Amino acid sequence: xxxxxxxxxxxxxxVPADGKTVRMYSCGLTVYARGHIGNFRTFLxxxxxxxxxxxxxxxxxRHVMNFTDVDDxxxxxxxxxxxxxxxxxxxxxQAFRDDCATLxxxxxxxxxxxxxxxxxxxMADMIGQLTARGHTYESNGSTYFRxxxxxxxxxxxxxxxxxxxxxxxxxxxxYTKQDxxxxxxxxxxxEGEPTWDYGCGPGRPGWHIECSAMALRLLGEGPxxxxxxxxxxxxxxxENEIAQAEGATxxxxxxxxxxxxxxxxxxxxxxxxxxxxxxxxxxxDRGFRASALRYLLISVHYRKQLTFSFDILAQAxxxxxxxxxxxxxxxxxxxxxxxxxxxxxxxxxxxDFRERIASDLNVPGxxxxxxxxxxxxxxxxxxxxxxxxxxxxxREAFDEFDKVVGVMGLRRAEELAPPIPEEEILALIxxxxxxxxxRKFAKADDIRKNLEARGVILEDSATGxxxxxx
Numbered sequence: 363x364x365x366x367x368x369x370x371x372x373x374x375x376x377v378p379a380d381g382k383t384v385r386m387y388s389c390g391l392t393v394y395a396r397g398h399i400g401n402f403r404t405f406l407x408x409x410x411x412x413x414x415x416x417x418x419x420x421x422x423x424r425h426v427m428n429f430t431d432v433d434d435x436x437x438x439x440x441x442x443x444x445x446x447x448x449x450x451x452x453x454x455x456q457a458f459r460d461d462c463a464t465l466x467x468x469x470x471x472x473x474x475x476x477x478x479x480x481x482x483x484x485m486a487d488m489i490g491q492l493t494a495r496g497h498t499y500e501s502n503g504s505t506y507f508r509x510x511x512x513x514x515x516x517x518x519x520x521x522x523x524x525x526x527x528x529x530x531x532x533x534x535x536x537y538t539k540q541d542x543x544x545x546x547x548x549x550x551x552x553e554g555e556p557t558w559d560y561g562c563g564p565g566r567p568g569w570h571i572e573c574s575a576m577a578l579r580l581l582g583e584g585p586x587x588x589x590x591x592x593x594x595x596x597x598x599x600x601e602n603e604i605a606q607a608e609g610a611t612x613x614x615x616x617x618x619x620x621x622x623x624x625x626x627x628x629x630x631x632x633x634x635x636x637x638x639x640x641x642x643x644x645x646x647d648r649g650f651r652a653s654a655l656r657y658l659l660i661s662v663h664y665r666k667q668l669t670f671s672f673d674i675l676a677q678a679x680x681x682x683x684x685x686x687x688x689x690x691x692x693x694x695x696x697x698x699x700x701x702x703x704x705x706x707x708x709x710x711x712x713x714d715f716r717e718r719i720a721s722d723l724n725v726p727g728x729x730x731x732x733x734x735x736x737x738x739x740x741x742x743x744x745x746x747x748x749x750x751x752x753x754x755x756x757r758e759a760f761d762e763f764d765k766v767v768g769v770m771g772l773r774r775a776e777e778l779a780p781p782i783p784e785e786e787i788l789a790l791i792x793x794x795x796x797x798x799x800x801r802k803f804a805k806a807d808d809i810r811k812n813l814e815a816r817g818v819i820l821e822d823s824a825t826g827x828x829x830x831x832x
Contacts (some may be wrong), residue, residue, distance in 0.1 A: 503550030
């Protein structure tokens, strides 16, 4: 498998360091508000990476994705809400987990919170290591990282060292791109803010130290295999993570850095700070299904910007409906002989799909392979050139594709959860069948229209009537 490595700006062959298990860290949500679909473009892209490594490449996974539950944003938002930090962030941690389940993300092995005691102690220990190596200084009770002590600072973001502001400090957890200044590791206690003391004095961690410490605590000494996140994290967050981890240990922090491009709305990055966001629940409330949103968010290569609109989402839903309708048709093939040409074509499609995914997660190319096979096999069914054994091979191929893209199983699960009780649907289908038998066609049509208005579509065929969600 080959991945584009932001650190080297080249595509490189990826194999985990031990040849067996991928140690991967990805930056999770800052839980001061519900995650939006721009956030989930990143999380879904990294979910596809995880799936490809696990199901296609056959590696074990040790994947950590954190919750940032203490920083300027969470502290300010909880204070405005009149709630404790833990009480406030808990609800967004749970909302994130609900949205992940809705979108079909595979559960990761570890999902630590920055405020877990073991993690706070790890942060304090790392700051102690940095101090022992001469990388820190104190001012007004806070501890800062002195970037001038690390010759390689800026290697991920390709910073111009002439622009680095020697001796200037920044206390904010977020700051402007290329604004290279000494950054805070541990912030002295301020009135009304949560505070801990594990050897750095009373205070709380800066944003950047959290991920460095959690990654190495849970994944072991560097270099870890992969670190991922949104493109906006390259600087300052990931640059500062490298500085902390490598400054403290003297070892490379991560071998591969994977970054996902923005989701745009009206040519602007989707961002809570800009106020132009949709949440997963917003999409569902407009009548769209999570499977269509997942399909859309992975359908453009992760290193290209993606523009969101509801028209494009509708197109994604139509594409996915085409797949599920095809698979239902495949399942309806019950007779006929096997055709060697079908087996050969399916085997070639499986190989082509794997090749596209192994080429820096070329999901659009892999989806193209899938739809080309769909088109050809649809034609084969029309011509009577697909038998029962062939249909089984086709179904196996699409199941293999879905282990990576994760959309078809999600759609099936949605369709198994009807908008009204299935017993009622089946009873109405039987009533409609009886009405048609005694030629009461107006009643039969009324039943069909009533179900459609309630979100259920009936499809008649030679083998009977099947229902699906609208």
